[in-house]
Amino acid sequence: MNNELVKKADEFYQIAEQKAAYYFKSLHQQVVKKSYISTLTRDIQMWKSNHVQRWSLLSIFSRRKKNSVSKDYHNYIKWLDYTGELDSYLERSIAYIFMRDLGKTLDDSDTEARIQRTVNKLRDHLTKESKKEKSGDKTDSISTANLYRKAQEEGIEATMIWLVEKLKTVASNIPAEMNAEEAQRKLIKIIAGVTMHQVEEMGEELSKEARKRKIEEAIRLGYSYGLTYPFIDDLLDAKILSIDEEEKYSDLIRTTLVTGTVPELGAWHGNNQKLIGYVHSELKEAFEYIKNHQKPEKLKAFLDQAYVFFNSQEVDRIKDINNEDYSNEEIFIPIILKSASSRLITRSVIGAPEDIGFDNRTFFYGIYNQLADDFADMFDDMKEGAVTPYTYYMKYYDKRSDLINPFELYWTVISNLIHNVYNSDTKTCEVILDRAVNGLKRFKERMGNDIYNEVMEIFSPKSPEFNKLIQDMVEKAENVDFFDKLLRDHMVTNIKNEQKEKEEFSDIIETVRKQVNESLDIPKDEKVSLMEDFISNAANYSLRGDGKRLRPIMAWVMGVKEYGLKESEMLPLLRSLEYMHTASLIFDDLPAQDNADIRRGRPTVHKVYNVAIAELTGLFLTQKAIEEQTFLQQFDLRNVLKLIRYSTETTADLCKGQTMDLEAKGKQLTLEQLNMMCFYKTGKGFEAALMMPAILAARDQVEMEALKKFSYHAGIAFQIKDDLLDVEGEVRLTGKNIGKDAENNSSTFVSILGLEEAKKEMWQHYCFAMEILQEMKLSTTFLKHLLNYIIHRDH
Structure with missing residues (x-):
C-alpha cells in the first residue's frame, strides 16, 4: 500500500479525532457541572404540559384503548386517525427524520414546508390503506407484491427485480452465526433511507424519466452502501473469521478506502474461502458503483469519511470488556466519530448539496442517536461481550468512580443539541424530548418493570429531582411515539412471521x-x-x-x-x-x-x-x-x-x-x-x-x-x-x-x-x-x- 496515502488517511482521522475529543471535553464539563439538569428541567416542565393528561375516566379508557392497539400497525393508524392525532404523530415523526437523516433544522421555512408536504402525502397514503383494509383488502403496504406495484407506478420494475434478486442472494450467503433477519432489516432500512434522501433532494419539477433514473440510482446506491453493515461490521463482529482471516479482511477494507481501489482477493487461507470470495465480489461491485456515482470533487471526502467510520469501528471492535483500564475518552471518542461519519457518508453517497451548518449539526447529533441505540441494545451487547458506554459502565461503575455515566452524558447531549446546536428552537426541543422519552418507554415495555428499575438504579442521574421528573414522564407522558418505530416493529414482525x-x-x-x-x-x-x-x-x-x-x-x-x-x-x-x-x-x-x-x-x-x-x-x-x-x-x-x-x-x-x-x-x-x-x-x-x-x-x-x-x-x-x-x-x-x-x-x-x-x-x-x-x-x-x-x- 502507498505509505503516503496511508499517512494522509491517518492525518484526516487524527483531525476528526481531535474534533471529537474537543466535543467530548465540552460534554464532559457539562456533565461535571450538572448544567444540563436545570436547563432540561425547565424544558421538560414546559414540554410535559402537552404530553401529560389530567386524570379522568375518559383519559384512562383512552390510554388503555391506545395501548391495546399500539402494537398493531393498521389498527394503530386507524386509531390515530379516529382520535385526530394522526397529523401530529406524523409531523413529529417526519420532523425527526429530517433532523436525523437529512441534517435539517426545523426552524427553516423551506424545511417546514417540505415536512408538511411529506406529512400530507403519507397521511393520504395511510388513510387510503385503512379504507382498503376496512373493505376487506388485507394487502400489506410493505409486502413484495405491493412494493412491486409501487415500482410499476415509478417505472422502475427492473430495478425492483434486481433488488429482490440481490436481497435473496445476500440472505442465502449470510452465515448461520449471524442474525439474517436483523441484517435484512438493516439493509432494507438503509436502502429506504438513501432513497428518501434522493427523493427529498430532487424536488417536484423533474421529468418522469429523470425522476425514474434518480430513484433507480438511489436504490442501487442504498444497496451498495447498506452491504457494508452485514458484510463488514456484522461479519467482523460475529467472530466467524479466524484471527488471521479478520486481519487480512480488515486490511482489504482499509486498502480500498485509502487507495480508492478494491485490491484483488488473491489466495485465501482459512475455512471461509467461499464466503469471503462472495463478499469480496459483491462489495467490489458495490464500491465501484458508489465511486462511479460520486462527483470527482466529492470522492476524496467520501473516502475520508468512510475511513474515519471504519477505523473508529475497528478501534471499538478490538476492545475487551475485561480490560478495566479504558479511559472515558477511549470509550466515547470512537462513538462520536463513527456515529457522525456514518450520516456524513450517507449524504455523500447521494451527492446531495450541503447547506450551511450541515456538517456541524451532523457531527454533534450523531452521538445522541448512538447512545439511544446502545441503551436499547445494552443486554444484547453485554451477552456478546461488546464494549459500549453502557456495557462498560454497567460492569465497572462500582469499581471506577471516574467513569462517566453514559445516561447522564445522553441527557447532556440532548441539552447541548437543543440549546447550543439548534438555538433553543421550540419545535426541535419538542421532537428531541419526544424521542428520548419514547425510547425509555419502549425499553421499559420490552424489558419489564423489574429489569428497567434495576437499570435505572445503575444509570439514573445523581439528582433525585431530575430523575423523578424523567421517570414521571416515562410513566405518564402520551403522544411521544413515532411512525418509523411503528414501521420498524411492523417490519421486524413481518420478517419473523415470514420466516416462521x-x-x-x-x-x-x-x-x-x-x-x-x-x-x-x-x-x-x-x-x-x-x-x-x-x-x-x-x-x-x-x-x-x-x-x-x-x-x-x-x-x-x-x-x-x-x-x-x-x-x-x-x-x-x-x-x-x-x-x-x-x-x-x-x-x-x-x-x-x-x-x-x-x-x-x-x-x-x-x-x-x-x-x-x-x-x-x-x-x-x-x-x-x-x-x-x-x-x-x-x-x-x-x-x-x-x-x-x-x-x-x-x-x-x-x-x-x-x-x-x-x-x-x-x-x-x-x-x-x-x-x-x-x-x-x-x-x-x-x-x-x-x-x-x-x-x-x-x-x-x-x-x-x-x-x-x-x-x-x-x-x-x-x-x-x-x-x-x-x-x-x-x-x-x-x-x-x-x-x-x-x-x-x-x-x-x-x-x-x-x-x-x-x-x-x-x-x-x-x-x-x-x-x-x-x-x-x-x-x-x-x-x-x-x-x-x-x-x-x-x-
Missing part, C-alpha cells in the same frame, strides 16, 4: 413429499410374472425421480389444512395428481416433442428404455390416475363423479397445451397466445391440484372461480420461471439440461420478450395471484409461500 411461515411451508413440503414418495410405487402385475413388466418398471423409474411433488402437496394442504378433509382419505387423490403430472413429463421429453435427455436429475424414460415403452408408460400412468380417483369412496359419490369428469377435461386440456407448444416451434407467438399455451401446459395442472380438493369439499362456485384465477396466474409465473431457468439455471440444481428451449426453437417468454421483460411479466402474474389470495381470505398461508417459492426457486 417459510419454515412451516418447508416442513409441510418435506413431510408431504415424503408421504407422497412412499405411496407412489405401482405394484407389478402378477399376470405378467413370466415376462418382465416393462411398463410398471418404467413407470416406477420415472416416479422415483427427484420430483418436487408440488401438485399433490398443494392438494394435501388445501384438502387437509384448509377444508379439514381426512389425511388418509386424500392419498388416492395425491397419487392421481402425481401420476398425471409424471405422464405429462414423459410425453414432453419424447424425441418427437422436446427430445430431453435428463429429467429429475437422471436419464429420461425413453433413454433408459425406448420410445415405445415411454409412450405406453405415459398412457399407462394417465389411466392409473383415473383409477386412483375411483378409490375416493369415503366422499360424496356425486362429488367424486364431478372430480373424475373435471380430471378428464383437465387431461384433455394438458394435451391441447402440449400440442400448442409443438405447433409454436419456430413461430413468433403473441403474448396472449403464449399465456394461453402456458396456462394449458402448466396452469391447468396447478388448477387441478386446487380444484379437486375443493370439489370433494363441495366448495361454492365463487371460491372455485377464485382458485381458477389464482391457478392461471401462478401457472404462468411458474412457466416463465422455468423459461428463465432454461437460460440462467444450473444443471446441478435444475436436474435437466440448460438451453433446450433454444435448441428446440421453442417459443418461450424469454425468446419472445427477452430476459428483462420476461422477468417483469413473471412478477406481473405473481402480483395478480397474490392479490387474488388477499381477496380469498384463506386460513393457510401456504399458497402465498408457494408463490414466493415459484419465483425464487433455482430448480
Whole structure:
C-alpha cells in the first residue's frame, strides 16, 4: 500500500479525532457541572404540559384503548386517525427524520414546508390503506407484491427485480452465526433511507424519466452502501473469521478506502474461502458503483469519511470488556466519530448539496442517536461481550468512580443539541424530548418493570429531582411515539412471521413429499410374472425421480389444512395428481416433442428404455390416475363423479397445451397466445391440484372461480420461471439440461420478450395471484409461500 496515502488517511482521522475529543471535553464539563439538569428541567416542565393528561375516566379508557392497539400497525393508524392525532404523530415523526437523516433544522421555512408536504402525502397514503383494509383488502403496504406495484407506478420494475434478486442472494450467503433477519432489516432500512434522501433532494419539477433514473440510482446506491453493515461490521463482529482471516479482511477494507481501489482477493487461507470470495465480489461491485456515482470533487471526502467510520469501528471492535483500564475518552471518542461519519457518508453517497451548518449539526447529533441505540441494545451487547458506554459502565461503575455515566452524558447531549446546536428552537426541543422519552418507554415495555428499575438504579442521574421528573414522564407522558418505530416493529414482525411461515411451508413440503414418495410405487402385475413388466418398471423409474411433488402437496394442504378433509382419505387423490403430472413429463421429453435427455436429475424414460415403452408408460400412468380417483369412496359419490369428469377435461386440456407448444416451434407467438399455451401446459395442472380438493369439499362456485384465477396466474409465473431457468439455471440444481428451449426453437417468454421483460411479466402474474389470495381470505398461508417459492426457486 502507498505509505503516503496511508499517512494522509491517518492525518484526516487524527483531525476528526481531535474534533471529537474537543466535543467530548465540552460534554464532559457539562456533565461535571450538572448544567444540563436545570436547563432540561425547565424544558421538560414546559414540554410535559402537552404530553401529560389530567386524570379522568375518559383519559384512562383512552390510554388503555391506545395501548391495546399500539402494537398493531393498521389498527394503530386507524386509531390515530379516529382520535385526530394522526397529523401530529406524523409531523413529529417526519420532523425527526429530517433532523436525523437529512441534517435539517426545523426552524427553516423551506424545511417546514417540505415536512408538511411529506406529512400530507403519507397521511393520504395511510388513510387510503385503512379504507382498503376496512373493505376487506388485507394487502400489506410493505409486502413484495405491493412494493412491486409501487415500482410499476415509478417505472422502475427492473430495478425492483434486481433488488429482490440481490436481497435473496445476500440472505442465502449470510452465515448461520449471524442474525439474517436483523441484517435484512438493516439493509432494507438503509436502502429506504438513501432513497428518501434522493427523493427529498430532487424536488417536484423533474421529468418522469429523470425522476425514474434518480430513484433507480438511489436504490442501487442504498444497496451498495447498506452491504457494508452485514458484510463488514456484522461479519467482523460475529467472530466467524479466524484471527488471521479478520486481519487480512480488515486490511482489504482499509486498502480500498485509502487507495480508492478494491485490491484483488488473491489466495485465501482459512475455512471461509467461499464466503469471503462472495463478499469480496459483491462489495467490489458495490464500491465501484458508489465511486462511479460520486462527483470527482466529492470522492476524496467520501473516502475520508468512510475511513474515519471504519477505523473508529475497528478501534471499538478490538476492545475487551475485561480490560478495566479504558479511559472515558477511549470509550466515547470512537462513538462520536463513527456515529457522525456514518450520516456524513450517507449524504455523500447521494451527492446531495450541503447547506450551511450541515456538517456541524451532523457531527454533534450523531452521538445522541448512538447512545439511544446502545441503551436499547445494552443486554444484547453485554451477552456478546461488546464494549459500549453502557456495557462498560454497567460492569465497572462500582469499581471506577471516574467513569462517566453514559445516561447522564445522553441527557447532556440532548441539552447541548437543543440549546447550543439548534438555538433553543421550540419545535426541535419538542421532537428531541419526544424521542428520548419514547425510547425509555419502549425499553421499559420490552424489558419489564423489574429489569428497567434495576437499570435505572445503575444509570439514573445523581439528582433525585431530575430523575423523578424523567421517570414521571416515562410513566405518564402520551403522544411521544413515532411512525418509523411503528414501521420498524411492523417490519421486524413481518420478517419473523415470514420466516416462521417459510419454515412451516418447508416442513409441510418435506413431510408431504415424503408421504407422497412412499405411496407412489405401482405394484407389478402378477399376470405378467413370466415376462418382465416393462411398463410398471418404467413407470416406477420415472416416479422415483427427484420430483418436487408440488401438485399433490398443494392438494394435501388445501384438502387437509384448509377444508379439514381426512389425511388418509386424500392419498388416492395425491397419487392421481402425481401420476398425471409424471405422464405429462414423459410425453414432453419424447424425441418427437422436446427430445430431453435428463429429467429429475437422471436419464429420461425413453433413454433408459425406448420410445415405445415411454409412450405406453405415459398412457399407462394417465389411466392409473383415473383409477386412483375411483378409490375416493369415503366422499360424496356425486362429488367424486364431478372430480373424475373435471380430471378428464383437465387431461384433455394438458394435451391441447402440449400440442400448442409443438405447433409454436419456430413461430413468433403473441403474448396472449403464449399465456394461453402456458396456462394449458402448466396452469391447468396447478388448477387441478386446487380444484379437486375443493370439489370433494363441495366448495361454492365463487371460491372455485377464485382458485381458477389464482391457478392461471401462478401457472404462468411458474412457466416463465422455468423459461428463465432454461437460460440462467444450473444443471446441478435444475436436474435437466440448460438451453433446450433454444435448441428446440421453442417459443418461450424469454425468446419472445427477452430476459428483462420476461422477468417483469413473471412478477406481473405473481402480483395478480397474490392479490387474488388477499381477496380469498384463506386460513393457510401456504399458497402465498408457494408463490414466493415459484419465483425464487433455482430448480
